Amino acid sequence: MATAKSTSSKGASKSPSTDLLKLYRDMLLIRRFEEKAGQLYGMGLIGGFCHLYIGQEAVVVGLTAATRPGDSFITSYRDHGHMLAAGMDPKGVMAELTGRVGGYSKGKGGSMHMFSREKGFFGGHGIVAAQVPLGTGLAFGHKYREDQGVCLCFLGDGAVNQGQVYESFNMAALWKLPVIYVIENNRYGMGTSVERASASSTELHRRGDAYGIPGIAVDGMNVLEVEKAGRKWIAHAREGKGPVVLEMKTYRYRGHSMSDPAKYRTKEEVSKVRAEHDPIDTLAKLILDGKAASEDQLKEIDREVKEICTNASDFAQASPLPEAKELFTDILVGI
């Protein structure tokens, strides 16, 4: 059984092709975008459920940096970060959050349901773990078409207890499908801590053991660790060696969704992670210490990213509501 040990050492040696400033920018874009979304939610412009990704940015940014065009992505409802990392337009994402016609789904999907065939992003799924068989199917398609693509299929620490995850693991291992199951272990599924939900909760990466799937735990708060693991194991899947489980040890700062008062954990717990493990601060320090960029350069990135988010927010407020006739479109192709 190929269960590798945790690679949690800090400040991993960066691979030669790693573009630190790009990683920094991509994480910051997600952070600022989500803050803006939280703000718009507070103004009543975004409705319903809205699950922010703040705290987990390193996971999707590090892994996406290790992919190549033609790979596919699929995740749950906590999906804004994945869409931005996949290269989707922040304006279209934000306008979907406000339910406007300029959104990726013309306002009919909302926060949890967006897609971009062009960027290989296949949603955005509101049913916990439903994306796992779907992602397995995307991987099946890569193999069937022999297009060398790999599917990155993200799921939560809560989702790992759904039966369909294991149905998927079995088929993926049986047929050696090119899929990376990324368990984003942010320690909570809504208000239930991973210890209260999962047997052997410290070893979710071993959930594929019975199927012979390699499982690796990664420090998901360190984008360089994530990217390194991504490069190694995505290549493994691309070479036809079958699926991989990557457990990303991460943390969400905000509530499960906007209306979560978060009584199941202490403020100290949150502030400690923020102070000691924030993925963006950690990388900023690394950049400054290594003199890869100056403080001013980082400030400039922040300014640029803020402007993108402000523009996205302006667009999302200016875009009109969908017309009433949209109620009856897109139910069936050709109707």
Place this chain on the structure above:
Amino acid sequence: MPIQILMPALSPTMTEGKLARWLKAEGDKIKSGDVLAEIETDKATMEMEAADDGILGRILVQGGSEGVKVNTPIGLILAEGEDKSALEAVAAPVAAKAPAEPVPVPVPVPAVVSPAPAAPQPQQKAYTGPTKRQTVREALRDAMAEEMRCDPNVFLMGEEVGQYQGAYKVSQGLLDEFGPKRVIDTPITEMGFAGLGVGAAFGGLRPIVEFMTFNFSMQAIDQIVNSASKTLYMSGGQQTCPIVFRGPNGAASRVAAQHSQCYASWYAHCPGMKVVAPWSGMDAKGLLKSAIRDPNPVIFLENEMMYGQSFDVPEDADFTLPIGLARIERAGGDVTITAFSRMVGVALEAAEALAKEGIEAEVINLLSLRPLDSAAIIESVKKTNRLVTVEEGWPFAGIGAEIAALVMDQAFDWLDAPVNRVTGEDVPMPYAANLEKLALPDVPKIVAAAKAVCYRGQK
């Protein structure tokens, strides 16, 4: 310009709340993400975080204030280096603009909920080309084989479809012709392979997913309804899902409750997919080919008892039956009988029995349940003024109930009698031979129902 801090909405339903207390004082430096204040909603006390960096310049609404409306400015933030005097310059609150409402246009009425009054519509065209005598089983196999020859993206997956040649031998010979890449034996893992199929369809393939029987599709119904049928809509028309879910549906023989059930009304209930149910060999072949070519999810309901029955089946590889049209199997002017799948044959037998008693029944083979060929039903009812619906499924919220509502809506004035439904009895299917027979529609039940709507008493 100082930045306004607005009273936030902290739940999907909040319109106002209590600003319980400020955690920062005027003059404090704040960083985006800092907790500024505590807000009490109807449900909980929540923290409000700063979205901008700067200095808390002024508190506009004091801690402890009740009933603060969402979007009221409650404080002002000065940007780095901004002077306090800027505070005075703040004009009236700029609350969020209401979104531009599009100009109201009349909402088109969707076809399924309340179809437009029936205009004469094409029926399924009669086929006049060459045919061969085949079982329904062979017709289904040929439909799949022909489509797989034309389109390399079509593949078949399911339990025992390959080496075993199909649990009911429907996929006989396909593994030999197309190999294991395209005829895939799955583990017993319905939710898994249904979801995998949907994902493959998202990615551009055209899966045919066989359920050994539709009873087992209950394991997978979340993937069928939530993933396959809703994604086109939720993606604003971007993400298609061309997939066929097929297998035997309805009562088999002596297999009791868990293996004998009709899922027609379950799936036909859902927008975003098509539901078809062939009766004859021609139906099976023509509809399955259309289903495989369709860009939408299609539920294809077969019937085990029909697999071995032989019919004249079109040989032409281009022959298909359009989905959404019914066929009049037998014309008659006294009463309309709708049926689908195996019940078409039973209804035809009943029509012969009725004819001996001087009642000419018009038997409509529905073929497609969603979309339902409402025009064909309405047109027939306007001629016969009487309607009997037949189905194996349960009566409650069944296909017959839907058709009764349709006829009320569009042909009420033409009805000379209330619609009569012949359905499976409202019980789980019993095992005992006599009870099983009692639970299902049969010729005498249909004859009695037809006579009742014709106000002809039983002899």
